[in-house]
Amino acid sequence: MLYLIKSLLIDTLCRLFHIRRKPVVIQMPVTSRCNSRCKTCNIWEIKEKSDIDPDTLRKVLQDDYFSEVRSVGINGGELTLIKHPEEIINALLVLKKLDYIHIISNGLLPDRLLSLLEKIKQITVKHNVKLGLTLSVDGVGSVHDEVRGIKNCFERTKKLMDELAQNSKCYCDVMDIGCTLSRYNIPYVQQTDSFFSGYPFTITYHLAVPNKRIYTFDRYDYYVLEDERSNLLATEFFYGKFLKTSFSKQARIKFRYFANYYFLKKKGYGRLSQCSYLNRDVTIDENLDIFLCATASDRIENLQKKTPAELYKQGSFDEMQRQTSQYCNTCIHYVDLPNLKGVVLFMCEILNYRWSWGNKYKFLSKW
Numbered sequence: 412m413l414y415l416i417k418s419l420l421i422d423t424l425c426r427l428f429h430i431r432r433k434p435v436v437i438q439m440p441v442t443s444r445c446n447s448r449c450k451t452c453n454i455w456e457i458k459e460k461s462d463i464d465p466d467t468l469r470k471v472l473q474d475d476y477f478s479e480v481r482s483v484g485i486n487g488g489e490l491t492l493i494k495h496p497e498e499i500i501n502a503l504l505v506l507k508k509l510d511y512i513h514i515i516s517n518g519l520l521p522d523r524l525l526s527l528l529e530k531i532k533q534i535t536v537k538h539n540v541k542l543g544l545t546l547s548v549d550g551v552g553s554v555h556d557e558v559r560g561i562k563n564c565f566e567r568t569k570k571l572m573d574e575l576a577q578n579s580k581c582y583c584d585v586m587d588i589g590c591t592l593s594r595y596n597i598p599y600v601q602q603t604d605s606f607f608s609g610y611p612f613t614i615t616y617h618l619a620v621p622n623k624r625i626y627t628f629d630r631y632d633y634y635v636l637e638d639e640r641s642n643l644l645a646t647e648f649f650y651g652k653f654l655k656t657s658f659s660k661q662a663r664i665k666f667r668y669f670a671n672y673y674f675l676k677k678k679g680y681g682r683l684s685q686c687s688y689l690n691r692d693v694t695i696d697e698n699l700d701i702f703l704c705a706t707a708s709d710r711i712e713n714l715q716k717k718t719p720a721e722l723y724k725q726g727s728f729d730e731m732q733r734q735t736s737q738y739c740n741t742c743i744h745y746v747d748l749p750n751l752k753g754v755v756l757f758m759c760e761i762l763n764y765r766w767s768w769g770n771k772y773k774f775l776s777k778w
């Protein structure tokens with residue numbers, strides 16, 4: 412609770428006075444190569460392929476601007492397609508306060524992923540850094556194959572899930588399943604959810620939404636809001652999960668379900684969560700271009716051309732913050748801690764459900 416109040420206060424002050432702090436989290440898409448053909452992502456269609464260069468990355472991260480970074484999220488593309496991905500991990504260790512690395516993988520190369528995770532874990536253990544993994548799974552059987560655009564890939568994914576369920580501690584410290592919900596898999600979401608319940612993993616559901624980084628910002632045929640039935644199914648699903656999740660044991664997850672439900676109910680408007688990318692964290696891509704978030708921010712600059720201090724001095728961060736903030740109310744990415752409006756509506760919904768406030772609550776639902 413204290414942590415929430417502190418973070419609410421800092422978030423509000425930073426927004427009011429346009430204060431930008433040093434990043435604590437870096438989101439790092441390290442390659443544009445991908446072996447999946449997902450219907451919710453267009454990165455695989457881009458012809459120019461590149462990987463991050465570990466030596467240059469190490470140099471860039473030595474800048475004092477990155478001295479507070481504790482956590483790095485590695486995604487792509489697909490990490491297992493890079494020749495020596497462990498060199499990227501070694502480059503990250505130049506960050507003095509780093510205590511967590513999180514990898515997202517599509518799991519299409521299970522053996523390669525498992526042996527890579529074993530190698531990375533040996534490195535992270537030595538340096539007292541925790542390793543997290545998200546495995547992307549978008550449905551059961553042909554639903555997953557269809558969304559991924561790869562025939563029979565679910566079998567591989569399932570074998571990987573079985574191995575990780577048995578021996579996850581050999582490969583990482585924490586893991587979850589990330590399930591992206593779109594028009595293509597929402598009709599099967601109950602079946603998917605009941606399949607996942609047989610595994611000991613946390614499941615993170617998120618909506619496929621417009622995203623600049625993966626070239627889906629202007630094309631959104633995958634979006635549940637583009638189709639009334641899909642929207643209804645998704646809204647019902649998130650509200651059902653909100654009701655079933657315990658407040659005392661999993662308040663943060665319960666809030667995430669509520670924020671997604673509210674966003675869908677408001678037809679894609681109404682962010683109830685804080686977002687650290689607006690006034691603190693950053694994204695660095697495979698070309699060492701720096702952005703705020705991956706969702707709506709444009710490239711600020713290439714870090715080989717200008718240092719973060721130079722960018723800060725010339726007002727580039729502030730300018731990008733102004734540009735990006737116009738999208739925040741239509742964005743459901745990175746939902747974690749609630750903003751002030753989120754706290755009020757979340758608590759009201761819980762109380763309303765418990766004691767059925769009826770009409771007294773109606774004025775709030777218009778907010």
Ligand code: SF4
Binds near residue numbers: 740
């Ligand atoms: S657009 Fe979304 S991800 Fe980007 S800063 Fe705003 S809320 Fe955060």
